[in-house]
Amino acid sequence: MLAIPYLDRNGRPLAIRFRCLVDGCAHEYHGKYNSVKGDHPRMYGIASIFAAKDEIHVTEGELDRNILVKLGLPAVALPGAELWQGRFRRMLAGFNRVWMWADPDDAGSDLLNKVTRQLRQAKGIRLKQDVTDTYVAGGADAIFAALGREKEVAA
Numbered sequence: 001m002l003a004i005p006y007l008d009r010n011g012r013p014l015a016i017r018f019r020c021l022v023d024g025c026a027h028e029y030h031g032k033y034n035s036v037k038g039d040h041p042r043m044y045g046i047a048s049i050f051a052a053k054d055e056i057h058v059t060e061g062e063l064d065r066n067i068l069v070k071l072g073l074p075a076v077a078l079p080g081a082e083l084w085q086g087r088f089r090r091m092l093a094g095f096n097r098v099w100m101w102a103d104p105d106d107a108g109s110d111l112l113n114k115v116t117r118q119l120r121q122a123k124g125i126r127l128k129q130d131v132t133d134t135y136v137a138g139g140a141d142a143i144f145a146a147l148g149r150e151k152e153v154a155a
């Protein structure tokens with residue numbers, strides 16, 4: 001399994017989640033993502049909260065978040081569409097703009113509704129596929145097109 005460490009702002013591990021790398025996995029003994037028992041839902045990649053200026057991006061999955069960061073967009077991930085927490089609102093409240101990259105499915109639109117109700121400055125990005133599939137299909141241009149921007153030169 002791929003181990004996905006959840007790090008604090010100083011790079012110290014807070015938790016680890018695991019993702020099966022078997023293509024088309026249908027294992028019955030684990031889910032899509034797996035946490036250590038008793039761990040509570042955390043935001044992934046919170047170092048970006050401290051590195052970001054007035055905007056932050058939020059994805060549904062850890063790997064989606066890592067793609068945005070690689071493209072120079074400060075981003076955090078929720079541990080899943082159903083795991084939005086009230087305390088996440090407080091973590092994002094200081095940003096002027098919160099770009100929500102929800103998956104284009106029912107769970108994603110429920111999530112987007114919830115986040116935009118709780119955060120006035122949140123705005124949904126319209127995607128035809130999730131962030132990873134969008135990137136695989138169209139590269140950085142497809143991501144920046146979804147955001148409605150030209151690719152910015154990384155500072």
Ligand SMILES: [Zn+2]
Nearest residue numbers: 020022025027
């Ligand atoms: Zn598996």
